[in-house]
Amino acid sequence: MQVTITVNNRSITRDVEARTLLVDFIRGELALTGTHVGCDTSQCGACTVLVDGKSIKSCTMLAVEADGHEVSTIESLEKNGELHPMQAAFRECHGLQCGFCTPGMVMSTVDLLQNNANPSEPEIREWLEGNICRCTGYHNIVKAVQHCASGTKGA
Ligand code: FES
Ligand code: FES
CATH class of the missing domain: 3.10.20.30 (Beta-grasp domain)
Known part of the structure; x- marks a missing residue:
């Protein structure tokens, strides 16, 4: 087809x-x-x-x-050699270890912030229920999303 x-x-x-x-x-x-x-x-x-x-x-x-x-x-996501703010936040907050889950985490959380520019920690964790990470324990992933959200507020 x-x-x-x-x-x-x-x-x-x-x-x-x-x-x-x-x-x-x-x-x-x-x-x-x-x-x-x-x-x-x-x-x-x-x-x-x-x-x-x-x-x-x-x-x-x-x-x-x-x-x-x-x-x-x-x-x-990368534009003109610049990481997307969510990618940059994951790097800055050490939101990855092996990186296998990271593309999915980033795409999912980009969508989250499109819908909710300032999600609470429970909202981020609930949103990411469908994304599994075997390495990080999720803590720094949540921090990365919060970091990105704080940087994009009002943008
Ligand atoms: S490969 Fe699609 S949810 Fe795991
Ligand atoms: S960083 Fe290894 S699975 Fe998430």
Whole structure:
């Protein structure tokens, strides 16, 4: 089946099998390997991307379902060599160790701040229930999101 998906502001038309997952399209077809696969069963959130601005787990969506939609991956966040404020906050607050979960954490929390510019700690933790980190204990991830939110207030 032919799909046309705008990925990171680029319109891409490809033939895909009806069963192709969006995450496999992103990684296998487009070689955008910043989007990770940690489980394939909708548990870990490592595959989180934005579809039409909303965070989704791209292992839960078929590529054909994304036809005509806009997908943003972690590769879209850096602009002119500058990290996105959320990426910078993760770096500053040591919100990662191995980094495997980080693209999903960042994409998910970018969406959080779009909806809630100043989330409380419980709100951040609740939002991140679908994103699993095996390394950090989450504390510095929460701090990174708070740090980013404090820097973007009023922006
Ligand atoms: S790979 Fe999609 S939720 Fe784990
Ligand atoms: S930093 Fe290793 S899984 Fe989160």
